[in-house]
Amino acid sequence: MPKCRGAMTDQATQQLTFAIPKGRILDEALPVMARAGVVPEDAFHDKGNRSLSFATTREDMRLIRVRAFDVATFVAHGAAQIGIVGSDVIEEFDYADLYAPVDLDIGHCRLSVARVAGADAPHVHSSHMRVATKYPNLTRRHFEARGIQAECVKLNGAMELAPSLGLASQIVDLVSTGRTLKENGLVESDPIMDVSARLIVNRAALKTDPRVGELVDAFRSIAQEREAA
Ligand SMILES: Nc1ncnc2c1ncn2[C@@H]1O[C@H](COP(=O)(O)OP(=O)(O)OP(=O)(O)O)[C@@H](O)[C@H]1O
Numbered sequence: 001m002p003k004c005r006g007a008m009t010d011q012a013t014q015q016l017t018f019a020i021p022k023g024r025i026l027d028e029a030l031p032v033m034a035r036a037g038v039v040p041e042d043a044f045h046d047k048g049n050r051s052l053s054f055a056t057t058r059e060d061m062r063l064i065r066v067r068a069f070d071v072a073t074f075v076a077h078g079a080a081q082i083g084i085v086g087s088d089v090i091e092e093f094d095y096a097d098l099y100a101p102v103d104l105d106i107g108h109c110r111l112s113v114a115r116v117a118g119a120d121a122p123h124v125h126s127s128h129m130r131v132a133t134k135y136p137n138l139t140r141r142h143f144e145a146r147g148i149q150a151e152c153v154k155l156n157g158a159m160e161l162a163p164s165l166g167l168a169s170q171i172v173d174l175v176s177t178g179r180t181l182k183e184n185g186l187v188e189s190d191p192i193m194d195v196s197a198r199l200i201v202n203r204a205a206l207k208t209d210p211r212v213g214e215l216v217d218a219f220r221s222i223a224q225e226r227e228a229a
């Protein structure tokens with residue numbers, strides 16, 4: 001029927017948008033993406049290029065390079081249908097429209113509480129516990145589960161400076177080697193969650209566009225092969 005054929009053609013020609021973070025997951029993500037057939041145009045690797053949207057070797061797909069937190073926002077709102085982001089970001093937002101079906105086993109780190117080396121543990125019943133973090137929701141949840149009300153000071157980076165400058169007694173931030181904490185006179189006191197990068201998709205797009213499901217299958221097979229290797 002012509003109406004039905006028209007709808008199918010629309011979907012086949014509509015561009016898929018794949019969102020990836022511009023930060024440190026990117027280097028590990030690109031080889032995995034290539035195995036799934038997602039390869040950006042050469043301009044993507046040109047450091048001087050200010051474009052945020054890139055063609056790929058697939059005519060029906062473009063790549064957008066955005067901040068890690070914004071990957072989740074673009075995909076949850078359907079502005080991008082698929083993306084890659086850390087589980088820290090997924091848990092912080094907890095978007096209902098976002099589905100994270102594949103653990104890509106890259107971007108490993110952990111989210112932890114840290115405080116000044118040598119400082120006493122803050123008193124549990126302290127009336128004023130201030131925590132500097134990029135993750136206010138996860139931080140509140142973590143302290144609430146311990147019966148502590150934490151006042152979060154939202155920072156977007158360089159959290160490690162907050163305790164020594166009196167902005168907060170503790171921080172909640174990502175830790176990998178522990179070098180950043182050490183070089184800023186802090187110690188990890190309490191791990192909150194292990195983090196790795198996930199493939200994320202918009203739930204509605206997964207239901208309505210078969211290409212999204214095919215990509216999920218491709219990434220899932222790659223993750224399984226990597227696990228078996
Ligand atoms: N030290 C680390 N080791 C491993 N993975 C990390 C580390 N730090 C961050 N990540 C992972 O990489 C993701 C992106 O981090 P990064 O801060 O580099 O991204 P970004 O896009 O530059 O974000 P922003 O611009 O907001 O800083 C994090 O959400 C986390 O999942």
Ligand SMILES: O=P(O)(O)OC[C@H]1O[C@H](OP(=O)(O)OP(=O)(O)O)[C@H](O)[C@@H]1O
Binds near residue numbers: 174176178179180
């Ligand atoms: O334990 P480490 O191996 O030292 O890694 C931890 C650091 O890595 C991340 O920052 P990033 O370098 O991504 O910069 P950012 O502070 O701008 O987010 C994180 O926020 C820590 O600062």
